[in-house]
Amino acid sequence: MITRRDLLKTGAALFAGGAVSAAFRPATAAEKASAATRPPLPAPAGVSYAPVVTLNGWTLPWKMEGGVKVFHLVAEPVKREFAPGMIVNCWGYNGSTPGPTIECVEGDRVRILVTNKLPEHTSIHWHGIFLPNGMDGVGGLTQPQIQPGETYVYEFTLRQNGTFMYHPHADEMVQMALGMMGMFIVHPRTPEHPKIDRDYCFILHNFAVHAGTATPDPSVMTDFNMWAFNSRVFPGIDPLVARTGDRVRIRIANLSMHEHPIHIHGTAFEVTGTDAGWIAPSARYKETTLLVPVGNIRVGEFVADAPGDWALHCHKSHHTMNAMGHEVPNMIGVKHDDIARRIRKLVPGYMAMGETGMAEHAAHTAMGHMKLPENTLPMMTGEGPFGPIEMGGMFTVVKVRDAQPPGDYTDPGWYEHPKGTVAWKLEGDIPVPVRQDFKPTPEEDTDQQARSG
Amino acid sequence: MSARRSLTRILVVLTLPLLGACANLPGDRVQGEVAQTVSARVSRPVDWNAGVPEDRAVRQAVRAMLADELSLDEAIAIALVNNREMRARLARAQVARADLIRAGLLDNPVFGLSLLRDDAGTESELSLFEDFLNVVTLSARKKLAATDLERTRLEVAQSALDLIAEVKRAWYALVADRQAIELFVQVTDATEAAAELARRQYQAGNLSLREQALQQSFHAQSSLEAARAEAAFNADREKLNRLLGLWGEDTAWRLPDRLPDVPDRLPPAPQLENKAVDQRLDLAAQRAEVEAVHLALHYTKQTRWLSAFGIGFTVKRDPDGGTARGPELELGLPLFDRGQARIARLEAQLREAESRYAQLAIDVRAEVREAMGRLAAAHDSVRHYREAILPLAERVVEETLKFYNGMLVGVYELLAAKQAQINAARDYIGVWREFWTAWADLERAAGAALAIPAAAGDATSTQSPAARPEDQGQHQHGDSQ
Numbered sequence: 043m044i045t046r047r048d049l050l051k052t053g054a055a056l057f058a059g060g061a062v063s064a065a066f067r068p069a070t071a072a073e074k075a076s077a078a079t080r081p082p083l084p085a086p087a088g089v090s091y092a093p094v095v096t097l098n099g100w101t102l103p104w105k106m107e108g109g110v111k112v113f114h115l116v117a118e119p120v121k122r123e124f125a126p127g128m129i130v131n132c133w134g135y136n137g138s139t140p141g142p143t144i145e146c147v148e149g150d151r152v153r154i155l156v157t158n159k160l161p162e163h164t165s166i167h168w169h170g171i172f173l174p175n176g177m178d179g180v181g182g183l184t185q186p187q188i189q190p191g192e193t194y195v196y197e198f199t200l201r202q203n204g205t206f207m208y209h210p211h212a213d214e215m216v217q218m219a220l221g222m223m224g225m226f227i228v229h230p231r232t233p234e235h236p237k238i239d240r241d242y243c244f245i246l247h248n249f250a251v252h253a254g255t256a257t258p259d260p261s262v263m264t265d266f267n268m269w270a271f272n273s274r275v276f277p278g279i280d281p282l283v284a285r286t287g288d289r290v291r292i293r294i295a296n297l298s299m300h301e302h303p304i305h306i307h308g309t310a311f312e313v314t315g316t317d318a319g320w321i322a323p324s325a326r327y328k329e330t331t332l333l334v335p336v337g338n339i340r341v342g343e344f345v346a347d348a349p350g351d352w353a354l355h356c357h358k359s360h361h362t363m364n365a366m367g368h369e370v371p372n373m374i375g376v377k378h379d380d381i382a383r384r385i386r387k388l389v390p391g392y393m394a395m396g397e398t399g400m401a402e403h404a405a406h407t408a409m410g411h412m413k414l415p416e417n418t419l420p421m422m423t424g425e426g427p428f429g430p431i432e433m434g435g436m437f438t439v440v441k442v443r444d445a446q447p448p449g450d451y452t453d454p455g456w457y458e459h460p461k462g463t464v465a466w467k468l469e470g471d472i473p474v475p476v477r478q479d480f481k482p483t484p485e486e487d488t489d490q491q492a493r494s495g
Numbered sequence: 496m497s498a499r500r501s502l503t504r505i506l507v508v509l510t511l512p513l514l515g516a517c518a519n520l521p522g523d524r525v526q527g528e529v530a531q532t533v534s535a536r537v538s539r540p541v542d543w544n545a546g547v548p549e550d551r552a553v554r555q556a557v558r559a560m561l562a563d564e565l566s567l568d569e570a571i572a573i574a575l576v577n578n579r580e581m582r583a584r585l586a587r588a589q590v591a592r593a594d595l596i597r598a599g600l601l602d603n604p605v606f607g608l609s610l611l612r613d614d615a616g617t618e619s620e621l622s623l624f625e626d627f628l629n630v631v632t633l634s635a636r637k638k639l640a641a642t643d644l645e646r647t648r649l650e651v652a653q654s655a656l657d658l659i660a661e662v663k664r665a666w667y668a669l670v671a672d673r674q675a676i677e678l679f680v681q682v683t684d685a686t687e688a689a690a691e692l693a694r695r696q697y698q699a700g701n702l703s704l705r706e707q708a709l710q711q712s713f714h715a716q717s718s719l720e721a722a723r724a725e726a727a728f729n730a731d732r733e734k735l736n737r738l739l740g741l742w743g744e745d746t747a748w749r750l751p752d753r754l755p756d757v758p759d760r761l762p763p764a765p766q767l768e769n770k771a772v773d774q775r776l777d778l779a780a781q782r783a784e785v786e787a788v789h790l791a792l793h794y795t796k797q798t799r800w801l802s803a804f805g806i807g808f809t810v811k812r813d814p815d816g817g818t819a820r821g822p823e824l825e826l827g828l829p830l831f832d833r834g835q836a837r838i839a840r841l842e843a844q845l846r847e848a849e850s851r852y853a854q855l856a857i858d859v860r861a862e863v864r865e866a867m868g869r870l871a872a873a874h875d876s877v878r879h880y881r882e883a884i885l886p887l888a889e890r891v892v893e894e895t896l897k898f899y900n901g902m903l904v905g906v907y908e909l910l911a912a913k914q915a916q917i918n919a920a921r922d923y924i925g926v927w928r929e930f931w932t933a934w935a936d937l938e939r940a941a942g943a944a945l946a947i948p949a950a951a952g953d954a955t956s957t958q959s960p961a962a963r964p965e966d967q968g969q970h971q972h973g974d975s976q
Contacts (some may be wrong), residue, residue, distance in 0.1 A: 072607070081802035109951065253898060253901060253903045254894070254898070256898075273530075322541040333677070365901065365903060366901075367898070367901075367902055367903040367904050367905070368901065369904070369905065370694060370902050370903070370905045371692075371701070371702070371905040371906060371907060372696070372702070373701065374701060375699040375700075375701070376692070376695045376696050376701060377695065378692055378698045381688050381691055381692050381695075384684065384687075384688050384910075385688050385906070385910065387684070388681060388684060388685055388910075388913050389687075389896060389910075389913050390911060391896055391898065392899070392909065393900075395899075395902065395958060396902075403902055406900075407900070407901070411755075411896050412897075412901075413607060413896075413900060414897050414900055414901040415894060415897045415898055415901060416905070418897075418901055418903075420901065421901065421902055474965050477973065
C-alpha cells in the first residue's frame with residue numbers, strides 16, 4: 043500500500059538532485075533534424091510546377107500502384123522541438139507536427155492509408171477538397187472512427203487544384219490542440235502563368251504549453267502562449283529564401299483559434315487564393331498584411347525584387363512573443379532598486395524588472411543571468427546582426443539575395459547592406475523636434491494630483 | 496504521667512550518653528544524599544552543600560553562568576541552586592531528618608523532688624522516673640522515622656527531577672520562540688517590501704487603491720503577528736526567570752540562536768517502561784510510604800497491649816529520719832483501648848498507600864509510553880520537514896523565481912512563495928521544539944536522563960534554509976542591479 047508519506051517521499055525524490063524527466067530531455071540530433079525545412083520533392087515527369095516547400099517540414103513520398111498515388115499517414119504521438127530549448131509532447135503524423143505535406147496534381151487518383159497509433163480513435167478530414175461524402179473523414183458522421191491499431195483507406199480523385207489541409211475530425215479539441223494537421227497541395231496540371239519560382243506553405247497554430255511543462259493543455263480555449271508557424275516558434279522558424287526577381291508564393295493555413303494578420307516587410311502580397319482555390323486575376327488585390335481567418339487559407343504572392351532580410355510576422359504583438367504571464371504587476375516607471383535589494387536578502391537572485399520596459403529582461407535572459415522554468419523559452423529573444431531582435435512566436439525572415447541559386451533553400455546568412463543604406467546614429471547637435479506638451483484640464487487632474495501627492 | 500509527679504523518683508543516668516551522641520548530626524547531610532540521588536539520574540554533578548543563593552560564592556557562580564549565552568545545562572544548574580521552592584523542599588527534607596534524630600531519642604527521665612514540712616518536721620522525697628514504653632518502642636520508631644526520611648528524601652529528589660524537566664521545557668520553548676521571531680521578522684520584511692512596492696506602483700499610476708490596500712493589509716497583519724510572537728517570547732522568558740529564581744539585574748541573560756540539533760536516530764529504549772518503574776523516585780517514595788505504614792502497623796500490633804509502661808525509683812525520708820526506698824512500676828491496663836482502632840486505621844492507610852502505589856506504577860508506565868509515542872511522532876515530523884516539506888518549500892521559491900525571471904509571475908507571487916517557505920520553517924521549529932519537549936518528558940517519565948545518539952552531521956542547519964536565509968541558494972547575479 044502506498045501511504046501519503048511514501049507519496050511525499052517520492053515527490054521529494056522527484057525534485058531532488060535535478061532529475062530531468064523524459065518530458066524535458068533535450069532533443070536528440072534526429073529530433074532536431076526533423077524540424078528543419080527539407081528540400082522539396084521534384085515534380086514527377088510530365089508535369090511542371092515549382093514543388094512546394096514546407097517551412098520546417100517535409101513532403102510525404104508516394105508510390106504509384108495501378109495508376110493511383112498511394113500515401114501512408116500514421117497518426118501518432120510525436121516530440122516536436124518548438125525552438126532550441128523547448129520540446130513539446132505533441133500528436134502528429136509520421137513523426138512530426140505538422141504531418142508531412144501531401145503534394146499532388148489536379149486529376150490525380152489518390153489512395154491514402156491512415157494508420158492510427160494514437161491512444162484513442164481518430165479520423166482525417168480533407169479540408170477544402172471536393173470528394174465523395176464517405177471520404178470526408180468526419181468520425182461518426184461519414185465513417186466509423188479509426189480505432190487505435192486500425193488502418194483505414196481513403197481514395198478519391200482530385201478534381202480541383204489549390205491549397206488544402208488535413209486534420210482530424212475526431213476529438214478535435216485534443217487532437218488539434220496537440221498539433222495534428224498537415225497541408226495538402228494540389229498543383230494545376232497545366233503550367234501556371236506567371237510562373238512560380240518558389241512555393242512555400244505553412245500552418246498557423248496556437249498551443250497552450252504552460253511555462254515549465256511540455257504537453258499542450260487541450261482545455262485552453264483562447265488563452266494560448268505559443269504562436270507557431272508549422273509548430274515552430276521564433277527563433278526556431280527557418281527563413282523563407284528567394285533569389286532576387288523570383289516570384290514567391292506563400293500559402294498560409296490557419297488551424298488556430300485566432301485570426302492572424304501576417305505582415306510582410308519590403309513588399310506586398312497579391313492575394314491569389316483561399317482554401318476554395320484561386321481568386322480570379324481581376325479580383326486579386328494587394329496588401330502587406332494578409333489576414334488569415336480561423337480554419338481558412340490565404341495564398342499571397344510577390345516578386346522578390348528587393349534584396350535584404352525582410353521580416354514576416356503576425357502583426358498581433360503578443361503573437362510575436364513566447365510565453366509570458368498575464369497577471370504580472372505593471373512596473374513601468376516604478377523605481378524600486380532599493381526595495382529590490384531588500385527582497386534580494388530574502389530571495390537571493392531576485393532582480394528588479396520592468397521599471398524601464400521589458401527590453402532589459404530580454405537582455406538578461408539572453409545573457410543567461412536569469413534562469414527560466416524548465417522547457418520554457420524567453421518571451422522575447424533572438425539575436426540579429428545589430429543586436430537583440432526581441433521577438434518570439436510567429437516571426438521569421440524572408441531573405442532575398444541576388445546570388446541565391448535557383449532551387450537552393452539554404453540560409454544565406456545575414457544580409458550585407460550596401461554602404462549608406464542602414465539607419466545611422468546622429469552625432470553632434472540634435473535639432474529641436476516639434477512636440478506636444480501635455481496640459482491637463484483642471485477637472486481631469488484630480489486623480490493624478492492625488493497620486494503624486 | 497501526672498500520677499508520677501506525686502511519687503518520689505530517683506535518677507537513672509543510663510540514657511545520657513545516647514543523648515549526646517545524637518544531638519549534633521549535621522542537618523544538611525540529607526542534602527548531599529538527595530544530591531547524590533539526583534546526580535546519578537541526570538548524569539550531572541549536583542551540589543547543594545555549596546550554600547544558599549544568598550551566599551557570595553553561589554551568587555558569583557550563578558552570575559558567571561548568566562554572563563554569556565545561557566545554555567540548557569547552565570539553566571538547570573542555576574535552577575537547582577537558585578530556585579527557592581527547591582530550597583524549601585530541601586529544608587523539608589531536613590525537617591524529616593530532624594524528626595529521625597528526634598525519634599532516636601528516649602524521653603528524658605523525670606526527676607521529682609518534694610519537701611513537705613509539717614509540725615513534725617520535713618518529709619522529703621526524691622524520685623527518678625523513666626517512661627519505658629518509649630524505650631521498648633525506640634527501635635520501631637527509629638525505623639519508622641528512617642522510612643519517613645527516605646520517603647521525603649525521594650520526594651525531594653523527584654521534585655528536583657521535575658524542576659529539571661520544567662526548566663528544559665521552558666528553555667526549549669524560549670529558544671523556539673526566539674527562532675520563530677526571526678522568521679516573523681523576515682515575513683514582516685517581505686510584506687513591508689511588497690507594501691512599499693505597491694505604494695510606488697500606485698504613485699506611478701500602475702496599481703489601484705484597492706490592490707495597494709490589499710498589500711498594505713498583508714503587511715499590517717504580519718506586523719501584528721510579529722508583535723504577538725515577541726509578547727509570547729517575553730512571557731516565556733519570565734517563566735524561565737521564575738524557575739531559575741532570577742530577579743533584578745540577573746534577568747538580563749542571553750540565549751543561544753537555535754535549538755540543539757535533532758539526532759538522526761531515536762535513542763534505543765528497550766524495557767524503558769520497566770526501567771522507569773525501577774527508577775522513578777516518586778514511585779520509590781510511594782513504596783517507602785507503603786513500607787512505613789506497614790511497619791507502623793507491625794509495631795502497633797506488637798505493642799497493642801502496652802499503653803503505659805514506666806519504671807522509677809523513689810527515696811523517701813520521713814521527718815523522723817526514717818528512710819524508705821524502692822522501685823516504682825507503672826503499667827497501663829488494656830481494658831478499653833486495646834489498639835483495635837489504631838490497627839484498623841493503619842490497615843486502611845496501608846490499603847490506601849498500596850493502591851496509590853499501584854496506580855502510580857500504572858501512570859508511570861503510561862507516561863513512558865505516551866512520551867515515547869510523542870517523541871517518535873515528533874522525530875518523524877522533524878524528518879518529514881527536513882526531507883520533504885522544507886526542500887519542497889525551497890523548491891517552490893526557486894521555481895517561482897524562475898517564473899518571475901520569465902515574467903510569468905509577478906514579484907508579489909514570489910514574495911508569497913517566500914512567505915510560505917518561511918511559514919513552513921516556522922512550523923518546523925514547532926515540531927523541532929516538540930521533539931525536545933517530548934524528550935524532556937520522556938526523561939522525566941523514565942526517571943533518568945537518556946543518552947542522545949550522536950547526530951550524523953549538522954543536518955538541521957543545511958535543511959532549514961528559511962531559518963537562515965543567508966545560507967540559502969546561490970546568488971544568481973544578485974548584486975548587479
